[in-house]
Amino acid sequence: MIKVFAEGHDYFYEVADILANYCRRDEIEFLREKVPAKGRGLFVHSKLAADKDGVIAKCTITGEEGPVVQEDRFEPADGNALEVRKQYKRYVKHNLLKAAERFFRKGLPWGILTGIRPVKMIHKLMDKGLGQEEVLKHLAEFYRLDPKKARLGMDIALTERKFIFPNDPGKVSIYISIPFCPTRCSYCSFPSNQITRWGHLTEMYLDCLTGEIKAAGTALKSKGITCDTVYIGGGTPTSLSLEQMDRLLGEVRCAFISPDTREFTVEAGRPDTLDGEKLELIKRYGATRISINPQTMNASTLEAIGRKHSPEDIVRAFDLARQSGHNNINMDIIMGLPGENLGMVMHTLEHIGVLKPEGITVHTLAVKRASRLHEEAFDAAMVEESEVEAMMKCAREYLQRMGMKPYYLYRQKYMVGNLENIGFCFPGYEGIYNMQIMEERQTVLGLGAGAVSKLVILSEDRLERIQNPKSLQHYMDRGMDIVREKEEVVERHCHANCL
Numbered sequence: 279m280i281k282v283f284a285e286g287h288d289y290f291y292e293v294a295d296i297l298a299n300y301c302r303r304d305e306i307e308f309l310r311e312k313v314p315a316k317g318r319g320l321f322v323h324s325k326l327a328a329d330k331d332g333v334i335a336k337c338t339i340t341g342e343e344g345p346v347v348q349e350d351r352f353e354p355a356d357g358n359a360l361e362v363r364k365q366y367k368r369y370v371k372h373n374l375l376k377a378a379e380r381f382f383r384k385g386l387p388w389g390i391l392t393g394i395r396p397v398k399m400i401h402k403l404m405d406k407g408l409g410q411e412e413v414l415k416h417l418a419e420f421y422r423l424d425p426k427k428a429r430l431g432m433d434i435a436l437t438e439r440k441f442i443f444p445n446d447p448g449k450v451s452i453y454i455s456i457p458f459c460p461t462r463c464s465y466c467s468f469p470s471n472q473i474t475r476w477g478h479l480t481e482m483y484l485d486c487l488t489g490e491i492k493a494a495g496t497a498l499k500s501k502g503i504t505c506d507t508v509y510i511g512g513g514t515p516t517s518l519s520l521e522q523m524d525r526l527l528g529e530v531r532c533a534f535i536s537p538d539t540r541e542f543t544v545e546a547g548r549p550d551t552l553d554g555e556k557l558e559l560i561k562r563y564g565a566t567r568i569s570i571n572p573q574t575m576n577a578s579t580l581e582a583i584g585r586k587h588s589p590e591d592i593v594r595a596f597d598l599a600r601q602s603g604h605n606n607i608n609m610d611i612i613m614g615l616p617g618e619n620l621g622m623v624m625h626t627l628e629h630i631g632v633l634k635p636e637g638i639t640v641h642t643l644a645v646k647r648a649s650r651l652h653e654e655a656f657d658a659a660m661v662e663e664s665e666v667e668a669m670m671k672c673a674r675e676y677l678q679r680m681g682m683k684p685y686y687l688y689r690q691k692y693m694v695g696n697l698e699n700i701g702f703c704f705p706g707y708e709g710i711y712n713m714q715i716m717e718e719r720q721t722v723l724g725l726g727a728g729a730v731s732k733l734v735i736l737s738e739d740r741l742e743r744i745q746n747p748k749s750l751q752h753y754m755d756r757g758m759d760i761v762r763e764k765e766e767v768v769e770r771h772c773h774a775n776c777l
């Protein structure tokens with residue numbers, strides 16, 4: 279248990295974000311009063327005070343071996359109240375991390391950048407006119423980033439800028455959620471519904487979804503807005519029947535696809551939902567990119583995580599996709615799956631490597647609260663943080679030897695080892711939607727249950743999130759309201775961006 283007393287500030291969330299890298303989040307308790315550190319456990323006292331010369335942040339961490347005290351002086355904060363608060367938060371996190379690094383003898387690779395989009399920060403610094411070296415220095419000094427992570431982020435930002443700039447509010451991206459899967463993976467925290475149990479709702483769901491698709495398409499066309507990228511994800515969209523896929527893809531093509539559309543992705547995630555007919559259909563409707571996601575090529579792990587297919591099924595699905603003409607295939611893999619070791623990761627990389635997909639996205643396992651694995655974590659053979667780090671390194675080196683380059687990166691809460699997810703690909707096969715959704719430079723309309731629309735207001739450097747209901751039933755019950763909301767989002771996008 280870590281007891282925390284904050285003095286001179288109320289940045290509880292930020293403090294917890296840093297400490298959660300050193301203990302479980304539910305072990306952190308905030309105190310209303312400063313009490314002396316007694317008994318077992320740790321006591322953290324984080325204090326912020328300002329005087330005429332600047333701001334002083336002081337953190338004391340007391341454990342059985344005595345206290346570690348870290349005091350730092352910062353420049354006076356400037357700007358409006360919101361900006362001042364942001365700077366104060368950074369001071370508190372910076373100071374706390376320095377104390378924690380000394381106390382626990384462990385640094386954080388991403389420093390105080392605890393959010394999920396570290397590359398977004400690099401873009402912001404570059405937008406301000408900072409050169410590469412200045413950005414790297416800033417990341418190390420202000421955010422305590424490990425130089426290797428800063429360099430990785432910078433390389434990715436430089437790649438992304440070729441695809442996501444200049445920002446054009448006359449274009450949006452589309453995300454469509456199909457929240458059905460054949461079975462539920464143990465690590466899954468998405469709103470995914472098992473098709474064997476909820477399959478009877480797919481027709482009704484498609485009725486609502488196509489209503490939303492038509493409304494969004496009409497609203498966009500009436501404003502002269504085109505779709506830059508379209509992504510059908512989930513869940514596993516290919517859980518739908520051939521006839522349902524036909525209907526869905528027809529509606530999507532009619533509503534959103536135009537000569538301006540640079541990318542049209544369909545997630546064909548699970549091989550147990552794929553056959554030649556579906557893959558040909560997807561190609562016929564003009565999908566430019568699909569994703570077949572093995573996660574691992576080890577049969578015992580696939581079984582343990584609740585995926586009812588074999589590594590051979592993955593190879594079969596991949597070959598069928600090639601035969602159907604798909605020439606941009608991504609494959610997702612996960613580092614740190616329970617029971618896996620470095621040798622098993624190497625096995626996965628080698629067996630996927632011979633298939634030569636155009637992209638491989640390497641995820642680090644995140645044990646989220648909504649997942650079954652979260653409940654089972656204590657029983658499951660969880661992999662040590664240091665080993666997951668070694669797996670990530672091994673994957674990165676392997677893919678780079680293949681000639682792939684990292685092109686997008688994001689982080690999640692509860693990731694093992696405070697690492698990251700990285701999309702690798704051969705140059706020319708970058709997933710543009712992935713970059714847009716991470717860097718938040720373009721409005722994304724999210725359609726379907728659980729989908730999130732992000733309204734980007736470039737002139738104000740601001741973002742609004744509008745979430746559709748996560749539950750299938752709730753989404754379907756609110757059918758007409760959701761259609762109206764989507765029309766309003768398009769209207770607001772135009773108004774806010776002076777279109």
Ligand code: SF4
Nearest residue numbers: 459462463466470513
């Ligand atoms: S395939 Fe993806 S969305 Fe479906 S259950 Fe597994 S992790 Fe969740």
